[in-house]
Amino acid sequence: MAEDNDQERSEPATPKKREEARKKGQVAKSREIPSVFVLLSALSVFYFVGDWMFDQMNGVTREIFLQISYWRLNPESAHDLMWFIFQKMVVLLAPLVIAVALAGIIGNVAQVGFLLTGESMSPKLSKLNPIEGLKRLASPTSLTELIKSIFKMIIIGSVGYNVLRGEMDQIPAMVAWQTNAIMGFVGRVALKIGYYTCLVLIVLAALDYVFQRWKHERDLRMSKQEIKDEHKQREGDPMIRSRIRSAQREMAMRRMMEAVPKATVVITNPTHLAIAIRYERGLPAPVVVAKGAGHVAERIREIAGRHNIPIIEQKPLARALYKDVEIGHFVPVDLYQAVAEVLAYVYRLKGLVHA
Secondary structure (H helix, E strand, O other): OHHHHHHHOOEOOOHHHHHHHHHOOOOOOOOHHHHHHHHHHHHHHHHHHHHHHHHHHHHHHHHHHHHHHHOOOOHHHHHHHHHHHHHHHHHHHHHHHHHHHHHHHHHHHHHHOOOOOOOOOOOOHHHHOHHHHHHHHOOHHHHHHHHHHHHHHHHHHHHHHHHHHHOHHHOHHHHHOOHHHHHHHHHHHHHHHHHHHHHHHHHHHHHHHHHHHHHHHHHHOEOHHHHHHHHHHHHOOHHHHHHHHHHHHHHHHHHHHHHHHHOOEEEEOOOOEEEEEEOOOOOOOOEEEEEEEOHHHHHHHHHHHHOOOOEEEOHHHHHHHHHHOOOOOEOOHHHHHHHHHHHHHHHHHHOOOOO
């Protein structure tokens, strides 16, 4: 059944599905990229300020051993000693801690942007279920992460072994070295191991990021039915939309019919079309207040007859007005002359103007 579902999910995720997944914290993200950033930042700190950190640590150790013979062991002196060590350690480790923290943030933001969500941190009873926990441990994702970790450990171990093997010829001579020389050798070898490890991790991080993108896209895939359901939710059920459009048409028709009694004249085809036109002093041009064909045209003529509005038959003008002028729009310039003649005729009928 699960295979059938995967086969059905053959469509790319919609923007709505992607946005919902992002809100839940489900994004394409590789854990290796922040690890590389953190390791690079730590190595950079040790490379550029390692000597300063070593000198500071020597100074703290020297001062403690110089002063310890003068201290009396009591709660107050112990507190002072701990506070002194704490202050020195804060200054000593501040560059490393700040650099590592910034690297971790940048490594995540570079992949997914700024994303704050509490979905993954929200309490769920399923997380306390031991059976569910075992299922998660045996899930394909956990097994994949385990294989990746083992492979990474093998690669990094091989890098460290090869670097150390290249330095083996110098180890016997270390018995005659000064402490500073030994510490310098250890630091140099450690940085070298870290450097080559970074190169390997960069390659692994790039491959893992590509894999995570592919996996994320696969997990977000949708079936055609899911896309249809989402479209229905976004646009509304087709039957409901049809009812809404029908109600809107009825309301528009009602408003149009309410405007017919205010018309000055109704121009017809004579039976198929009917266009109600209103004109009064102050309007820049005659305006079409209602128009229709068939049954609607019949309703317009009926209402016009009840309100003693003149009905004039002008076939070419009726067709032109019906085709070119929307309800509520003014009569275009090219039809001014024809409409003006009809209005003049109507005014003569009403006795408003003299022939």
